[in-house]
Amino acid sequence: MSDLTDVTAPDAGALAEVETGGGPLAGLRVLVPRSADRAGPLLDALRRAGADPVAAPLVTIARPIDPAPMDDAAARLAAGGYDWVAVTSGFTVDSLEAAALRAGHTLADLLAAGRLANPGSTRVAAVGDATAAALARAQVPADFVPVALQSARGMLAEWPSTRLGATVLLPQSDLAEPTLSDGLAARGWEPVTVVSYTNRPAPSLPPELVADLAAGRVGAVVLTSGSVARRLVQQVALPATTLVCSIGPRTAEVAADLGLPVGVVADRPVPDAVVAALVAAVTPGQPTPPSGTGPATTLPAATLPTAALPTALAPSAPPPRTAPPPAPSPAPRSHPAPEPDPQVNPVIPDRRNRPRRLRTTAAVRRMVSETRLRPADLVLPLFIKEGLTAPHPIASMPGVVQHTRASLRTAVEQAADAGLAGVMLFGVPLVRDATGTGATDPHGILNLAIADAVAAADGRLVVMADLCLDEFTDHGHCGVLRPGPDGEVVVDNDATLDRYAEMAVVQARAGAHLVAPSGMMDHQIARVRDALDEAGFTDVLVLAYAAKYASAFYGPFRDAVESTLEGDRRTYQMDPGNRREAAREVAADVAEGADLVMVKPALPYLDVLADVAATSPVPVAAYQVSGEYAMIEAAAANGWIDRRRAIEESVLSIRRAGAELILTYWATELAGWLTEPTGSTR
Numbered sequence: 001m002s003d004l005t006d007v008t009a010p011d012a013g014a015l016a017e018v019e020t021g022g023g024p025l026a027g028l029r030v031l032v033p034r035s036a037d038r039a040g041p042l043l044d045a046l047r048r049a050g051a052d053p054v055a056a057p058l059v060t061i062a063r064p065i066d067p068a069p070m071d072d073a074a075a076r077l078a079a080g081g082y083d084w085v086a087v088t089s090g091f092t093v094d095s096l097e098a099a100a101l102r103a104g105h106t107l108a109d110l111l112a113a114g115r116l117a118n119p120g121s122t123r124v125a126a127v128g129d130a131t132a133a134a135l136a137r138a139q140v141p142a143d144f145v146p147v148a149l150q151s152a153r154g155m156l157a158e159w160p161s162t163r164l165g166a167t168v169l170l171p172q173s174d175l176a177e178p179t180l181s182d183g184l185a186a187r188g189w190e191p192v193t194v195v196s197y198t199n200r201p202a203p204s205l206p207p208e209l210v211a212d213l214a215a216g217r218v219g220a221v222v223l224t225s226g227s228v229a230r231r232l233v234q235q236v237a238l239p240a241t242t243l244v245c246s247i248g249p250r251t252a253e254v255a256a257d258l259g260l261p262v263g264v265v266a267d268r269p270v271p272d273a274v275v276a277a278l279v280a281a282v283t284p285g286q287p288t289p290p291s292g293t294g295p296a297t298t299l300p301a302a303t304l305p306t307a308a309l310p311t312a313l314a315p316s317a318p319p320p321r322t323a324p325p326p327a328p329s330p331a332p333r334s335h336p337a338p339e340p341d342p343q344v345n346p347v348i349p350d351r352r353n354r355p356r357r358l359r360t361t362a363a364v365r366r367m368v369s370e371t372r373l374r375p376a377d378l379v380l381p382l383f384i385k386e387g388l389t390a391p392h393p394i395a396s397m398p399g400v401v402q403h404t405r406a407s408l409r410t411a412v413e414q415a416a417d418a419g420l421a422g423v424m425l426f427g428v429p430l431v432r433d434a435t436g437t438g439a440t441d442p443h444g445i446l447n448l449a450i451a452d453a454v455a456a457a458d459g460r461l462v463v464m465a466d467l468c469l470d471e472f473t474d475h476g477h478c479g480v481l482r483p484g485p486d487g488e489v490v491v492d493n494d495a496t497l498d499r500y501a502e503m504a505v506v507q508a509r510a511g512a513h514l515v516a517p518s519g520m521m522d523h524q525i526a527r528v529r530d531a532l533d534e535a536g537f538t539d540v541l542v543l544a545y546a547a548k549y550a551s552a553f554y555g556p557f558r559d560a561v562e563s564t565l566e567g568d569r570r571t572y573q574m575d576p577g578n579r580r581e582a583a584r585e586v587a588a589d590v591a592e593g594a595d596l597v598m599v600k601p602a603l604p605y606l607d608v609l610a611d612v613a614a615t616s617p618v619p620v621a622a623y624q625v626s627g628e629y630a631m632i633e634a635a636a637a638n639g640w641i642d643r644r645r646a647i648e649e650s651v652l653s654i655r656r657a658g659a660e661l662i663l664t665y666w667a668t669e670l671a672g673w674l675t676e677p678t679g680s681t682r
């Protein structure tokens with residue numbers, strides 16, 4: 001699959017520049033398994049290095065026997081029917097272009113039509129730089145190209161974040177291995193494979209070439225795919241002295257399985273990397289380059305065919321290569337050279353490529369940091385308890401208190417001074433009943449606190465109110481109850497919606513800028529939106545707790561609100577194992593008019609958060625909940641972790657996963673660190 005198909009563009013002009021004679025590969029005869037018209041750039045690169053390449057095709061590439069599947073794929077592409085198209089070779093670019101032309105378009109127009117029909121769809125992935133270049137020649141920019149390893153495996157390793165159920169068109173060779181398609185499917189994508197070209201054994205190699213290969217008169221052989229390796233071993237038994245160069249690790253594995261030991265693997269499937277690999281392998285005395293600095297992987301010394309060099313020379317090759325000097329005795333090693341692990345990417349990257357350069361100083365790190373946090377990304381949750389005369393500490397949340405009305409105003413002012421986006425208010429009433437009457441009492445504690453907070457904020461931040469009944473009901477559930485068929489207790493979805501609708505209007509009348517339904521009732525967003533609109537509060541925002549899981553991490557919060565809940569909330573909050581379901585909840589809430597959606601808890605659900613962030617059309621919030629807070633505080637109090645660094649890293653990670661807004665009990669303190677002149681958080 002990682003195939004020099006990637007270098008097929010014939011580039012006739014370059015031939016003129018070619019020197020022969022000198023160069024690091026002087027005199028080395030190299031079999032290039034391609035017809036001369038398909039191998040142009042590799043032949044040129046080899047000649048420039050002094051080699052004497054011999055082009056002979058081992059497989060021929062042909063159109064698919066049945067063009068209909070490609071035509072169907074093209075039609076669906078034009079309709080925006082694929083989220084991605086993954087292009088794994090230059091041949092596939094040709095095949096896509098041909099299918100587009102059969103439909104009367106260029107490939108670029110076809111893809112543009114797809115994106116227009118379905119915004120966000122029809123993104124293009126290329127397996128490597130050369131395929132991306134082939135796409136670019138067709139006026140198609142690649143949206144994604146793997147960096148580390150340019151092969152099916154590398155593509156999979158770096159494939160953009162998972163989106164459940166999203167489709168990927170995979171036009172590929174009839175012999176393509178299922179690596180990419182299986183790997184994408186395992187990650188929740190829907191790959192659609194279509195044969196874009198076929199690989200057929202080429203006619204036998206000319207007898208003279210077979211004789212030269214068998215006698216070791218061809219010093220090196222380039223393998224561009226597993227099928228090339230297979231066809232080669234069918235026709236000739238290479239002597240152990242012939243240097244076999246693979247364009248990628250997967251082809252090397254196939255060759256090894258065929259009994260063809262590969263001496264060197266190019267770090268990229270492009271001509272320059274093949275030449276660099278050959279140079280590294282034939283340069284006398286050059287030991288296996290230390291990890292991270294070599295241009296290519298040279299395999300263990302025993303298989304390095306440096307001894308083969310004299311026979312590698314064509315007898316007439318000018319100028320004759322002198323025998324290599326004896327290799328310097330290797331430095332004593334304390335450990336034997338490690339065996340290459342076939343499971344591990346054996347590529348040693350180019351020595352010019354040093355990622356650590358971007359980490360050398362704090363100033364450089366700051367310059368290139370990908371994730372930045374601002375106070376305006378943070379929301380502070382606050383608890384207000386009815387009848388308190390002094391703030392009351394919450395044992396399981398050290399540093400967090402239940403506020404009095406006065407201390408709440410101060411906390412809101414501090415939050416505004418710190419530049420926070422907002423505060424989220426939770427009320428703790430003195431009296432609770434079956435339907436949570438306190439929630440809809442204009443003089444209930446939460447509604448009084450909303451008015452206080454709005455006054456204290458003075459327009460400098462968004463005052464948000466938790467819209468849920470659990471703090472107000474005597475049973476502690478988020479809704480009202482009815483008996484079920486077997487006498488069990490059921491949280492009544494639709495009766496609860498009536499309560500939420502009323503509560504939303506009361507909160508809006510108290511001045512809330514935003515209400516946040518957190519009860520996970522079906523249709524709660526639609527109902528709340530309609531109630532607000534009917535009461536004239538069309539500008540009050542709705543933040544939907546869209547993907548809220550039935551989590552053990554809410555434990556300390558239940559202390560904070562003195563929850564009376566017995567049992568659990570598993571009939572309305574989500575099952576922690578469910579990821580796909582989050583997409584459904586988010587889609588429903590967005591359709592019902594949510595202005596923002598939330599994932600909760602945060603750190604244990606970063607995968608869900610990343611999914612939602614990748615697809616949500618509205619801003620995404622995440623709630624770093626009480627248990628997440630308590631864990632870090634407890635570990636820090638024991639001296640087990642660095643409190644500030646753990647706080648910064650945890651919130652930064654939530655931001656990195658895609659949250660635009662983060663609810664965290666550390667919001668004010670963290671905002672202070674963020675605005676320190678030399679703050680350690682980037």
Ligand SMILES: NCc1[nH]cc(CCC(=O)O)c1CC(=O)O
Binds near residue numbers: 466558625
């Ligand atoms: N009103 C429900 C609500 N809103 C926020 C939290 C938890 C927040 C936290 O744990 O920090 C809860 C508790 C629950 O669903 O059981």
